[in-house]
Amino acid sequence: MAKSAKMIKKQPATPSSFSDVVRLAIPNKGRIAAPIMDLVEKSGLHLAENGERRLIARTLDPHVEILFARPVDIPEYVATGAADLGITGHDMVVEREADVEELLDLQFGKAKLVLAVHEDSEITSVKQLAGLKVATEFPVITRNYFKKHKVNVEVVIVGGACEATPHLGIADAIIDLSSSGTTLKTNRLRVIDEVLVTSTHLIGNRASLVAKKGKIDEIHLALESVIRARGQCYLMMNVKRASLDTVKRVLPGLSGPTVMDVASSEDLVAVHAVVNEERVYTLINSLRRAGAKDILVMAIQRMIR
Incomplete structure (x- = not known):
């Protein structure tokens, strides 16, 4: 006898129900899409489809695939x-109230979610917005923010161009993302309060972190190593042993320079160090004056501690 439809209860999918493949969701568009794709490529997770982008794409690692999705949907996925x-x-994680683990701050896409009004407005505090309209693309965060401050407002949900709503008479204030403040100034908006500080994060499904721990740890380390390498470069040089102490005093490094003997009649040592690339321009001349020669500067793609 066939079971009644009422007796069949659909269970929520769990990551381990499907395979040992780890699926990584990344934005298909938006301001952080390109930097994220660059990060993924530099980490070694190259797409296997010759650059062709599909909804779900394989990588050169047979146990990892990429899902392209809207940034706002990724926390739910x-x-x-x-x-x-x-x-x-x-x-996005906070707005969707997603039950996920935030694993790693990727340190880009930094912005602030701010409460702002027209620069000519007499409003200077959150309390003064009681009974007024606030436009936003982040209704959950906005409602929670005003609930925290015990202020009742009417939330107007917009899909874009939030900064125009005070000029159009749609809202008395906005809660919107600001990375540099330029857009706010251009639209003659004045910040009243900072609601949330945000940046791009690697997030994980709680069940997957247990069921697929080995591969997820591998992906986490690969991404983290690219982040650590940003802004760093690798210096290599030859130094006469008599000048080594002088060079070491000039040379900064993460853990001090590495010094190795060189097979040379000049009694040279090879000195290697990781330094901040912003210092390289002035550092080179200082190193030469200290006695370094044959100086090489190399980019670092990944750095693992």
Whole structure:
């Protein structure tokens, strides 16, 4: 006898229900899409489809695939197990109230979610917005913010161009993302309060972090190593042993320079160090004056501690 439809209860999907493949969700568009794709490529997770972008793309690692999705949907995909990992803004995670683990701050896409009014407005505090309209693309964060401040407002949900709403009479204030403040100034808006600080994060499904720990740890380390290498470069040079102490005093480094003997009749040593690339321009001349020669400067793609 066939079971009644009422007797069949659909269970939520869990990551381990499908395979040992780790699915990483990343944005298909938006301001952080290109930097994230660059990060993924530099980490070694190269797409296997010769650059052709599909909804789900294989990588050169047969145990990792990429899901391209809207940034706002990624927290939900990860929370429900449709993806094991995701890369999206912290603001998206908070807005969707997603039950995920934030694993790594990728340190780009930094911005602030701010409360702002027209520069000619007499409003200077949150309390003065009681009974007024606030436009936003982040209704959950906005309602929670005003609930915290015990202020009742009417939330107007907009899909874009939030900064124009005070000029159009649609809202008395906005809660919107600001990275540099330029857009706010251009639209003659004045910040009243900072609601949330955000940046791009690697997030994980809680069940996947247990079921697929080995591969997820591998992906986490690969991404983290690219982040650590940013802004760093590798210096190599030859130094006469008599000048080594002088060079070491000039040369900064993460853990001090590495010094190795050189097979040379000049009694040379090879000195290697990782330094901040912003210092290289002035550092080179200082090193030469200290006695270094044959100086090489190399980019670092990944750095693992």
